[in-house]
Amino acid sequence: MLKQASAHSLPHWNYRPRLKGLTGIYFNASLRTFALGLSGIFIPIFILEKSGQLSTVFLFYLLAVFCQLIVIWPIAKLISLIGPDMSMALSLITQIVFFLFLLLGNYSLSWIWPAAFFLAILVPLYWLPYHLAFTRIGSSKYLGQQISTISIFTRLAAALAPLLGGLIISQANFNYLWWLVIGLSLLAILPIFWDEYNYHEKPVGPSAVWRFFKTHRQRSFSLAFIGTGIEGALYGVVWPLFIYYQLRKLISLGLISSFALVVSILLAWQIGHWASRHPRQLLKTGSQLNAFNWLLKALATTPYLLGIIDAIYQLGGLLVWVPFGVLTYRRAHRQPFVFLLGREFLIHIGWIIGLALSGGLYLISQNWWLVFSIGFLALLLIGGLGKHEATARGS
Numbered sequence: 001m002l003k004q005a006s007a008h009s010l011p012h013w014n015y016r017p018r019l020k021g022l023t024g025i026y027f028n029a030s031l032r033t034f035a036l037g038l039s040g041i042f043i044p045i046f047i048l049e050k051s052g053q054l055s056t057v058f059l060f061y062l063l064a065v066f067c068q069l070i071v072i073w074p075i076a077k078l079i080s081l082i083g084p085d086m087s088m089a090l091s092l093i094t095q096i097v098f099f100l101f102l103l104l105g106n107y108s109l110s111w112i113w114p115a116a117f118f119l120a121i122l123v124p125l126y127w128l129p130y131h132l133a134f135t136r137i138g139s140s141k142y143l144g145q146q147i148s149t150i151s152i153f154t155r156l157a158a159a160l161a162p163l164l165g166g167l168i169i170s171q172a173n174f175n176y177l178w179w180l181v182i183g184l185s186l187l188a189i190l191p192i193f194w195d196e197y198n199y200h201e202k203p204v205g206p207s208a209v210w211r212f213f214k215t216h217r218q219r220s221f222s223l224a225f226i227g228t229g230i231e232g233a234l235y236g237v238v239w240p241l242f243i244y245y246q247l248r249k250l251i252s253l254g255l256i257s258s259f260a261l262v263v264s265i266l267l268a269w270q271i272g273h274w275a276s277r278h279p280r281q282l283l284k285t286g287s288q289l290n291a292f293n294w295l296l297k298a299l300a301t302t303p304y305l306l307g308i309i310d311a312i313y314q315l316g317g318l319l320v321w322v323p324f325g326v327l328t329y330r331r332a333h334r335q336p337f338v339f340l341l342g343r344e345f346l347i348h349i350g351w352i353i354g355l356a357l358s359g360g361l362y363l364i365s366q367n368w369w370l371v372f373s374i375g376f377l378a379l380l381l382i383g384g385l386g387k388h389e390a391t392a393r394g395s
Contacts, residue, residue, distance in 0.1 A: 025133055027191035028088065032095075032126075035184035037161030038168075039099070039177055041240040046102065046174050048241065050109050058359035060116050061237055065351040067120030072348070073206055075124045076341055080203045084129030088192045091125035094118050095185045099178045106175055124344055131343070135329045135336040136199055201337040209342045212335065218342075220385045221331060224324070225343050227381030229350020230357075234375040238358050239297070242368055246301055279323035280385075286319025287383025294375035298368040320382060327385060354378065 047057045079087045101115035168177045213222055293313045300306045332339035358371045 025130065025191075027194070028188055029130070031184060031188035031191070032092065034161050035095075035181045035188065038165040038184075039181045040236070041162055042165055042169060042174070042177070043102070044237050044240050045244050046105070047112060048244070050105060050112075054241070055359070055363065056109075057237065057241065058355055060112055061233070062352065062355050063113065064116040064119040065348050065355065067117050068123055068348045069345065069352075071121055072124045072341065072344055075121070076128065076337070077203050079125070079128055080201045080337075083200045084132060085192050087125050087129045089189045091122045092185050092189050094122040094125060096182050098122060099182050099185070103175055103178045106173075128340055128344060131329070131332070131340045132199070132201065132336055134325070135332045135340065204337045204341055208338050209345065212338050213342045213346070221328075222342075222346055224382045224385035225346035226350040226353065227378040227384075228324075229347040229352075230354035230378035231350075231375055231382065232347070233351045233354030234294070234358060234372070234378065237355065238362075238371060242297070243306055246306065247303060279326040282319055283323040283327065283385060284383050286316050286323065287379045290316035290320055291376045291379035291383070294372045294379065295369070297372045297375075320379070324382065324385070350378070 044057050044061075047060055048054060051057070075087075082090070095118075098115050098118040101111050101118060104111035105115065165177055168180065212218065290313060293309065293316055296309055297313075300309045328343065332343075354374060357374050361367070361374070362371050
């Protein structure tokens with residue numbers, strides 16, 4: 001990939017690249033997703049059990065997201081200097097440090113606060129190069145299939161991970177799980193250096209991002225990215241807490257997540273074909289389906305209902321995130337680094353809004369339906385991108 005970018009591309013340790021296209025990223029993302037699939041949904045539970053306070057969970061993630069808003073700009077300069085390969089490798093090393101601090105958190109809760117800082121660093125170090133790769137070398141014609149391919153890889157890798165993570169914690173403790181994730185994070189570094197992609201971006205500052213996103217043409221993307229962050233906070237933090245409060249069993253929490261992922265894999269490839277041809281229509285349908293799913297979540301009080309509702313959510317999620325990715329990468333094609341930096345910044349703004357609203361609403365009302373209605377509104381913001389883009393094309 002990008003053999004022509006000699007001025008901005010560096011060789012990989014003086015050996016011939018062996019994997020074509022996005023293959024290296026597929027392998028890396030699969031290993032990383034398996035590692036985070038083992039642990040991701042249990043991190044809020046770990047903090048809740050150690051602290052005994054729901055407010056501590058929200059403060060931990062709020063601290064991480066605030067730090068992300070600050071560090072994203074120096075990290076952008078670092079990525080342009082060291083390139084995507086080293087950036088993604090550094091992200092995985094930072095991920096290892098993050099879990100080492102969680103290990104220490106078993107002995108003293110104060111160690112989780114530096115862990116939040118390393119969580120803030122690892123996110124942009126990984127995701128900016130990841131999205132830049134799809135923007136730079138993704139096929140304009142088959143972008144939906146490429147996104148669904150990596151979705152299949154990562155969902156296969158993550159399918160049994162939550163169940164396995166729940167079993168490890170139930171039969172042993174959190175420490176065993178954290179050590180396993182550390183080992184997998186080390187393995188995930190290797191595939192990064194196995195492909196040809198290592199394009200070095202030109203440095204971009206906050207002023208360039210601001211000038212780009214303040215235009216009326218980017219408003220629908222700005223709102224959609226904020227909605228993405230709000231929805232991510234709800235699903236990544238609040239939803240695992242809700243299931244835990246309902247069931248109080250970590251094995252059940254893992255089983256529900258695993259079942260939902262397995263069901264979603266079955267339609268991923270076909271949705272990729274649809275997304276390449278009709279991304280706007282698919283995004284509108286998927287966002288509406290998943291928006292109403294958030295209103296149903298609060299009604300689920302048994303393992304069966306939780307599993308069914310989450311499986312429907314995962315299926316609807318493919319209808320949202322595959323076409324959303326297609327529209328994002330196509331729009332980012334002209335100014336990839338500027339656009340994707342703005343994307344990361346706005347998504348983290350959305351995370352702050354989602355965490356503050358959901359945490360505040362729950363602490364005030366103790367009403368899960370009110371909390372999940374925030375997810376409903378967030379999906380409407382995301383779906384508005386499909387409506388706006390369709391209108392823009394027709395005008």
